[in-house]
Amino acid sequence: MLDLTVNLSSLGFEAGLSEDEKELVFLRSRSAGLTVGGCAHAVFAYKLLRVLRKKVNAENGCAAEAHLCVGVVGGGLVGKQLATALLRAASLKPRHINISTRRPETLGEYSNMGVECYFDNIRLAKWADMLFLCVLPSQLAQVCADIGCHLSSGCLVYSFTSAVPLNRLAVLLDHSSVIKPQYEFVACDDVNRIWLLHNQVTAALQDEEVISASAPLSMNGGLFLDQRWVSAVLYSLLNMCTAQKLGSGKTLRLINGLFETNTFTYHSFVNSPSASDLNNPDDLFPWISLVDAQTKDTPLTDLVSRDKGLCKVKSNISVN
Numbered sequence: 001m002l003d004l005t006v007n008l009s010s011l012g013f014e015a016g017l018s019e020d021e022k023e024l025v026f027l028r029s030r031s032a033g034l035t036v037g038g039c040a041h042a043v044f045a046y047k048l049l050r051v052l053r054k055k056v057n058a059e060n061g062c063a064a065e066a067h068l069c070v071g072v073v074g075g076g077l078v079g080k081q082l083a084t085a086l087l088r089a090a091s092l093k094p095r096h097i098n099i100s101t102r103r104p105e106t107l108g109e110y111s112n113m114g115v116e117c118y119f120d121n122i123r124l125a126k127w128a129d130m131l132f133l134c135v136l137p138s139q140l141a142q143v144c145a146d147i148g149c150h151l152s153s154g155c156l157v158y159s160f161t162s163a164v165p166l167n168r169l170a171v172l173l174d175h176s177s178v179i180k181p182q183y184e185f186v187a188c189d190d191v192n193r194i195w196l197l198h199n200q201v202t203a204a205l206q207d208e209e210v211i212s213a214s215a216p217l218s219m220n221g222g223l224f225l226d227q228r229w230v231s232a233v234l235y236s237l238l239n240m241c242t243a244q245k246l247g248s249g250k251t252l253r254l255i256n257g258l259f260e261t262n263t264f265t266y267h268s269f270v271n272s273p274s275a276s277d278l279n280n281p282d283d284l285f286p287w288i289s290l291v292d293a294q295t296k297d298t299p300l301t302d303l304v305s306r307d308k309g310l311c312k313v314k315s316n317i318s319v320n
Contacts, residue, residue: 033195033223034183035078036204038160039085040214041181041225043205045158045233046070046090046130048258052237055254056244067096071128073121073143075101078160079134081201083110089205100124125150130158137163144172151175154243156236156290166294176289179233182226194221217304228293231300235288238269242285249281268303 046068054066070092072079083099086092094114099107104117111117125131125147135143140161151157151173159169159180166180194213198204205211213221216230237258241251248266256264269285293300 029193029195030185030222033221035081036195036198036201036210037183037214037219037223037225038078038181039082039089039201040205040211041216041229042082042132042158042160043085043090044216045179045236046086046092048233048237049130049156049240050090051258052240052254055257056241056246059246059250059254060244067093068129069127070097071124071131072097072099072134073101073124073131073147074134074139075099075103075107075117076134076136079132080107080110082132082134082160083115085201085205087113087115088202098124098127121146122150125155126152128155130156133157133159133161135161137161140164140169141172144169148173148175153177154239166291170291176291177236177239179229179236179290180294181229182294184224184226185222186224226294227304228295228301230304231298232290232293234300234304235269235290235293235298238285239288239290242287245284247280247282248285251285263303263307268299271299 050066050068053068057066070086072083079099079101083097086097087094094110098116098118099110100119100121100123101107101117102119104111104119107115107117121143129152131147131151133140133143155175155177157173157175157178159166159178161169161180162183164172166178166182169180170176170178194210195204197207197210213219216225217227219225234255237255238251241254246254252264252266256262269288292298
């Protein structure tokens, strides 16, 4: 049946707005951009960690299936969009993701896929290798109190809760392996067009123009991501190798291999006095606080700012 209302401007969202209200319409695209960009960067971080886990297991002669257990705290709009993006854009298997929310009965779509949905933040924290916080700021203190002492030292916590500063979040969790992307807004003529091209995040992440606009160090469409997010992700890769007792020589080879480069050296990650101690490729890198990586200057800070080509979000990173 022909829909006569299609493209009828009088029924559009902006038709009933006053002139003052129309000045705020850009907030729609800003919100969409934060959702799409946030999910794109989370998917990218997961893919890198997933691929590296597989390579580390191979180096250690481990025949077991290499996967990351991914937990999502919060089943609201952001939690569901992220879960969908991970399942579809990152090919995460349903059995490797759990969602904890106060109303698990509303997540039937995910339960039917094979995703375990329940309300038990402690259970989720004990199980997850990578934990995404998708809760309201008002809920964060209680969530952190629940899960803080149950996180393994190697669990990476990734926060979507923007109103709580990183240092405060780290204190609440008593955990240093925390990544919290920081976004800023810049003037841009394409701010409305790019982020409103698609209604769903998964569709947006299949669009080359949107993927290009989401590249961490060259975002466009009115959004900018603090480059220290990239440093934190790279240090999380380093920590994964250290946790698996992989020597510094093999660690550098694997991380360089992920980006098809020879850019990374000992001095890329560790300050010069300490790097001089890494003469033996079997020595481990020190454990790096991801909070420090996002709040202080590190050896990676300058490297990342000079070599932006390292950190483009690529949709074809293999996770098989």
